[in-house]
Amino acid sequence: xxxxxxxxxxxxxxxxxxxxxxxxxxxxxxxxxxxxxxxxxxxxxxxxxxxxxxxxxxxxxxxxxxxxxxxxxxxxxxxxxxxxxxxxxxxxxxxxxxxxxxxxxxxxxxxxxxxxxxxxxxxxxxxxxxxxxxxxxxxxxxxxxxxxxxxxxxxxxxxxxxxxxxxxxxxxxxxxxxxxxxxxxxxxxxxxxxxxxxxxxxxxxxxxxxxxxxxxxxxxxxxxxxxxxxxxxxxxxxxxxxxxxxxxxxxxxxxxxxxxxxxxxxxxxxxxxxxxxxxxxxxxxxxxxxxxxxxxxxxxxxxxxxxxxxxxxxxxxxxxxxxxxxxxxxxxxxxxxxxxxxxxxxxxxxxxxxxxxxxxxxxxxxxxxxxxxxxxxxxxxxxxxxxxxxxxxxxxxxxxxxxxxxxxxxxxxxxxxxxxxxxxxxxxxxxxxxxxxxxxxxxxxxxxxxxxxxxxxxxxxxxxxxxxxxxxxxxxxxxxxxxxxxxxxxxxxxxxxxxxxxxxxxxxxxxxxxxxxxxxxxxxxxxxxxxxxxxxxxxxxxxxxxxxxx
Amino acid sequence: xxxxxxxxxxxxxxxxxxxxxxxxxxxxxxxxxxxxxxxxxxxxxxxxxxxxxxxxxxxxxxxxxxxxxxxxxxxxxxxxxxxxxxxxxxxxxxxxxxxxxxxxxxxxxxxxxxxxxxxxxxxxxxxxxxxxxxxxxxxxxxxxxxxxxxxxxxxxxxxxxxxxxxxxxxxxxxxxxxxxxxxxxxxxxxxxxxxxxxxxxxxxxxxxxxxxxxxxxxxxxxxxxxxxxxxxxxxxxxxxxxxxxxxxxxxxxxxxxxxxxxxxxxxxxxxxxxxxxxxxxxxxxxxxxxxxxxxx
Numbered sequence: 001x002x003x004x005x006x007x008x009x010x011x012x013x014x015x016x017x018x019x020x021x022x023x024x025x026x027x028x029x030x031x032x033x034x035x036x037x038x039x040x041x042x043x044x045x046x047x048x049x050x051x052x053x054x055x056x057x058x059x060x061x062x063x064x065x066x067x068x069x070x071x072x073x074x075x076x077x078x079x080x081x082x083x084x085x086x087x088x089x090x091x092x093x094x095x096x097x098x099x100x101x102x103x104x105x106x107x108x109x110x111x112x113x114x115x116x117x118x119x120x121x122x123x124x125x126x127x128x129x130x131x132x133x134x135x136x137x138x139x140x141x142x143x144x145x146x147x148x149x150x151x152x153x154x155x156x157x158x159x160x161x162x163x164x165x166x167x168x169x170x171x172x173x174x175x176x177x178x179x180x181x182x183x184x185x186x187x188x189x190x191x192x193x194x195x196x197x198x199x200x201x202x203x204x205x206x207x208x209x210x211x212x213x214x215x216x217x218x219x220x221x222x223x224x225x226x227x228x229x230x231x232x233x234x235x236x237x238x239x240x241x242x243x244x245x246x247x248x249x250x251x252x253x254x255x256x257x258x259x260x261x262x263x264x265x266x267x268x269x270x271x272x273x274x275x276x277x278x279x280x281x282x283x284x285x286x287x288x289x290x291x292x293x294x295x296x297x298x299x300x301x302x303x304x305x306x307x308x309x310x311x312x313x314x315x316x317x318x319x320x321x322x323x324x325x326x327x328x329x330x331x332x333x334x335x336x337x338x339x340x341x342x343x344x345x346x347x348x349x350x351x352x353x354x355x356x357x358x359x360x361x362x363x364x365x366x367x368x369x370x371x372x373x374x375x376x377x378x379x380x381x382x383x384x385x386x387x388x389x390x391x392x393x394x395x396x397x398x399x400x401x402x403x404x405x406x407x408x409x410x411x412x413x414x415x416x417x418x419x420x421x422x423x424x425x426x427x428x429x430x431x432x433x434x435x436x437x438x439x440x441x442x443x444x445x446x447x448x449x450x451x452x453x454x455x456x457x458x459x460x461x462x463x464x465x466x467x468x469x470x471x472x473x474x475x476x477x478x479x480x481x482x483x484x485x486x487x488x489x490x491x492x493x494x495x496x497x498x499x500x501x502x503x504x505x506x507x508x509x510x511x512x513x514x515x516x517x518x519x520x521x522x523x524x525x526x527x528x529x530x531x532x533x534x535x536x537x538x539x540x541x542x543x544x545x546x547x548x549x550x
Numbered sequence: 551x552x553x554x555x556x557x558x559x560x561x562x563x564x565x566x567x568x569x570x571x572x573x574x575x576x577x578x579x580x581x582x583x584x585x586x587x588x589x590x591x592x593x594x595x596x597x598x599x600x601x602x603x604x605x606x607x608x609x610x611x612x613x614x615x616x617x618x619x620x621x622x623x624x625x626x627x628x629x630x631x632x633x634x635x636x637x638x639x640x641x642x643x644x645x646x647x648x649x650x651x652x653x654x655x656x657x658x659x660x661x662x663x664x665x666x667x668x669x670x671x672x673x674x675x676x677x678x679x680x681x682x683x684x685x686x687x688x689x690x691x692x693x694x695x696x697x698x699x700x701x702x703x704x705x706x707x708x709x710x711x712x713x714x715x716x717x718x719x720x721x722x723x724x725x726x727x728x729x730x731x732x733x734x735x736x737x738x739x740x741x742x743x744x745x746x747x748x749x750x751x752x753x754x755x756x757x758x759x760x761x762x763x764x765x766x767x768x769x770x771x772x773x774x775x776x777x778x779x780x781x782x783x784x785x786x787x788x789x790x791x792x793x794x795x796x797x798x799x800x801x802x803x804x805x806x807x808x809x810x811x812x813x814x815x816x817x818x819x820x821x822x823x824x825x826x827x828x829x830x831x832x833x834x835x836x837x838x839x840x841x842x843x844x845x846x
C-alpha cells in the first residue's frame with residue numbers, strides 16, 4: 001500500500017463516493033413546456049425561440065430564421081398583428097408583457113435589409129399544387145409547400161399579389177414596399193405567380209383540380225356586405241372593402257368634406273383613418289358602444305387620437321341623396337337591451353330620436369363575405385367555406401383556409417391556416433396519416449418562480465405626432481432601435497425552457513446537477529440525486545419538474 | 551458547449567465538498583458547506599466540530615471532503631484550528647486558509663470558550679457557524695440559537711427564550727470581520743467567504759442553514775425559507791468590519807412573520823387553534839426590533 005503523509009487517513013483523490021441516489025422517491029426531469037405566447041399565436045410562431053435567440057446571442061439573423069420557420073411574413077405581422085401573444089405573456093402578471101410585436105417587426109425588418117433568404121428543406125418534388133389567392137393564407141401555404149419541394153403556382157384575381165394585405169390594409173399601417181419585399185423573398189423559393197386570373201371566372205375550378213395534385217383556396221372575404229339601408233345605390237356610397245381597394249390601388253378618390261363610416265370593425269377604422277388622411281371630417285356611426293366594437297383596441301385609440309368622431313348608439317335609417325349624390329344620412333338613436341345570440345347587448349331604436357348627419361360620402365363597413373363566383377363548395381352558415389379538420393373542403397383534394405374559412409380574422413390566423421393546410425396537403429399527396437406530436441402543457445404565471453426576475457420597463461414604440469400623421473400615408477411607427485429590442489427580448493421569462501440561470505446547478509445540496517459534456521446543458525446525476533425537489537422549486541421557468549420515481 | 555452562464559459570474563463551483571454525503575434531501579448545511587469550501591478553494595484546511603456536518607460528510611472510507619479535513623470534539627473546533635495556525639507559523643509554512651466549522655450548538659453553547667479564546671488570541675482562522683437553530687444531529691434539542699416559540703424535543707410547548715446574538719458577541723471581541731449570510735444568496739455568501747479569507751486575524755461568519763428535518767418543512771423549501779427569514783427581518787444579513795455594521799441587506803418588500811412560520815412544523819403549535827397564538831406577536835416584535843436596529 002502506498003504510504004500517505006502523516007496524519008492523512010486516506011487519499012481523498014481515490015475516494016469512491018457513496019451513491020445516495022437510491023434514497024430517492026421523486027425524480028427531477030427537464031421538461032420543455034409550451035409558453036403562453038406560442039400557445040396564443042395563431043400563426044404558430046416560436047416566439048420564445050426567437051426572443052431567446054435575440055437575448056442570448058444578440059443575433060438578428062438567427063432570430064429571423066427561427067421566426068420564418070413558421071411565418072414567412074414577419075415584417076408584416078410585426079406591423080399589423082393584434083398580438084394575442086402579448087395578452088397571454090406571463091410577464092403581464094409581473095410588470096408588463098414583453099413587446100413581442102415590436103420585436104417581431106425589428107427582426108422582420110432586419111431580414112429585409114440584409115436580404116436574408118429562406119432555405120429549402122427538400123430540393124424538389126414533381127407534385128404540383130395550385131394556390132388560389134395570394135393573401136396571407138395562400139402565401140403561407142405556398143411558402144411551406146415550396147420549402148418542401150412542391151411545384152407551386154399561385155393564381156391571383158387582382159393586378160398585384162398580397163390579397164387584403166395589398167388592397168385592404170392602408171399603407172400608413174403597412175407600407176407597400178415592405179409587402180413587396182417579403183413577397184419577392186417568398187417567390188424566390190421558385191413559386192410561380194399569375195395575376196389577373198380569377199379562378200372560377202377566367203379559368204374553371206375543374207381545370208385546376210385536373211392539372212394539379214392538390215388545390216388550396218385562400219380566397220379571403222373580398223366582397224363587401226351591405227346592410228339594408230334605403231338609398232344605398234346613390235353615388236358616393238362605398239362598401240368598406242371597395243373604398244380601401246380603390247385607395248390602395250392608387251386611384252384618386254374624392255371624399256368631399258364630410259365622410260360617414262358605418263360599422264365598428266377593423267375595416268371601419270381603416271376606412272375612417274384613410275378618409276381622414278384624404279382630408280375629410282370623419283364620423284364613425286356605430287349602434288352599440290365602444291366596448292362592443294369588434295375592432296382592435298389600439299386601432300380605436302389611434303383613430304380617436306386622430307380626431308375621428310365616434311357616434312355610439314346610432315343606427316342609419318336612410319341615406320339621403322340629392323341628384324344621385326349623397327348629402328346626408330338619417331340616423332336614429334338606439335338603446336341597449338338584453339344580450340343577443342352573439343353575447344353583445346341588443347340595440348333597440350328609441351322612437352322619435354331621428355337626426356340627420358351631413359355627408360358627402362358614406363362608407364358601409366358592415367361586414368364582408370366570400371366571393372363564390374364560379375366556385376361551388378359546401379358552406380357553413382351559408383357564409384364561409386366548410387372545411388374538415390385537415391382543412392379539406394367538400395371537393396376531394398381541394399383545401400381552403402384563411403378568412404374564407406374562419407370568417408373575418410387576422411393576418412396571423414390566415415398564416416397559421418396556410419401552414420396547417422400545407423402539412424395536410426403534403427400528407428394528402430403522400431397518402432400518409434398526419435402524425436403531429438401533441439404540444440406539451442402551457443405554463444402560466446402561477447407555475448413560475450418569479451423571484452429571480454427583475455422588474456423592468458416595457459419597450460414603447462413611438463408613433464408619429466398627430467399633426468404629422470394626417471397629411472400623408474407614411475408609416476405611423478418609424479423604424480425601431482435594434483439595441484432597445486434586444487433589451488426588450490431579455491425581458492422574456494423563457495417560460496418552460498432552460499435559460500441557463502444556473503440555480504439548479506448552484507442550489508443542489510448533493511452536487512447532483514452537472515453540465516453535460518456534449519450539449520453543455522444541465523442534467524441530473526441520478527447516482528446522487530436524493531429527490532429533494534429544491535432544483536424544481538427554485539427553477540424560475542419551471543423547466544424542471546418532479547415526477548414519481550419509477 | 552454552452553458558455554459559462556452569465557448568471558454565474560463571480561460564483562465558484564468546484565465540488566470540493568463532493569456528492570455522496572449522507573445529509574437529508576434539501577439539507578441547508580450541506581449546501582452551505584459546499585458553497586464555503588468552493589469559495590475558499592483547494593488551499594484550505596477544514597476543522598470541523600462534531601455535529602451533523604461531521605457525521606454526514608466524514609465517515610470512513612468515503613468522506614465528501616476533497617480538502618484536508620480535521621474532525622475534533624464538539625467543543626474544540628476553534629482550539630484545533632488555533633493549533634493548526636500555530637503549527638503553520640512554527641513550521642514557517644503557508645499561507646493556508648484555515649476554516650473552523652461548527653453547528654450552532656458547538657458555536658454558541660459547548661464551544662463558546664474555545665471560540666472566545668481563538669478570537670482573543672488573534673489566530674488567523676475563519677470560523678463559520680452553520681446555524682440550524684437546534685442540536686439536530688442528536689434529535690432536535692434546544693440550543694441557545696433556538697428562536698422564540700420554536701418546538702424542539704426539549705421545549706415541547708415552544709422555546710421561551712430569545713436567540714443568542716452570536717455575531718454581535720463575536721464582534722465585541724474586537725475581531726476585524728464578522729458577517730451573516732444565508733444559503734439562498736450564494737453569490738453574497740461566497741463573496742463574504744472570499745473577503746474574510748483576505749483579512750488576517752480571526753473572522754466569524756454566521757450562515758443560516760435550514761434543517762428540513764428539525765424545522766419540519768419539505769426539503770424543496772430550504773431556499774424559500776431562508777428568503778422568508780431575511781424578508782421578515784428575523785435574520786438580518788450584514789457585515790461588521792472593524793466594529794462597524796455595514797452592507798446591511800435591505801428588505802425589498804417586508805413580509806409578515808406568519809409567512810415564515812407557517813411552512814415550518816416547529817411553529818405548527820402556534821397556529822393550532824386556527825388563529826395565531828400570542829407568541830406570533832412576540833416573534834413579530836423581534837422582527838420589528840431587528841428592522842429598527844439594523845435599518846433593514
